[in-house]
Amino acid sequence: MPAPASQPDDPALLRIDGPIATITLNRPAAFNSINLAIAQKLEQLAAYIEGDDAIKVLVIEGEGRAFSAGGDLQTIGAAAEAGTVTPVVGELLKHYHAFIEIVRRMPKISLSSVHGSAAGAGMGLAFVTDLCIAADDAKFTPAYAKIGVSPDGGSTVGTVGSRRALQIFLAEDNFTAQQACEWGLVAKTVPATELKAATRQLAERLSQNPPAAISGTKSLVYQAATTPVKQQLDAEEHKIIMAMNTEEFRTAVKKFTSKSK
Helix, strand or coil: CCCCCCCCCCCEEEEEECCEEEEEECCHHHCCCECHHHHHHHHHHHHHHHHCCCCCEEEEEECCCCCECCECHHHHHHHHHHCCHHHHHHHHHHHHHHHHHHHHHCCCEEEEEECCEEECHHHHHHHHCCEEEEECCCEEECCCHHHCCCCCCCHHHCCCCHHHHHHHHHHCCCEEHHHHHHCCCCCEEECHHHHHHHHHHHHHHHHCCCHHHHHHHHHHHHHHCCCCHHHHHHHHHHHHHHHHCCHHHHHHHHHHHHHCC
């Protein structure tokens, strides 16, 4: 299946460079806020990436001055006024949540590359990916409680503990990339001018992991929180044996054992 061709005015763009796919949120005039069009496009692009075995890493970035300002409040506000919130937001989240689900389950590493502002669902997107790299002047804004709503867009699926999550959503107006790094939400911060190059470098490093290592590690790490120990250990056994049956493992182990003699 050929990659979906991106037109310059598409709400999200896809670029593929060897094992690295990059999705660029492309509504810069609206600070890459999430409306129905971008949600549908993101779902379509993610489904393609999931099905392409040659892709090992997905980078998600934003065009313009911000990573993403979150849900498109103009659309949502109009629906609230018109009494059509249920169908309008339901349809938007159907596609957007399908996109998030693919990003989490696919046996590839996803990396968000954040500059400017990441707010609401934009903050959720930054942290629902497997890893996040951020410009040192990036700012994260939960934004939900302020408008009287609970989080969406995978914001609560993240990997912080429940206390930290409650603090972020209910007690913080915003926080810096440095704080996010201290809390384990951001893997590394770099000067804004170096973000593109550092993202590329990290994506290339991640892409060097053999597919069995990526898929096995990712699924084990995410299921650990909700899996009884015995079941988790069985899953570890199953995944490691599967990985040891690959050509990559045989080559790597030969190299390692010949070195240690």
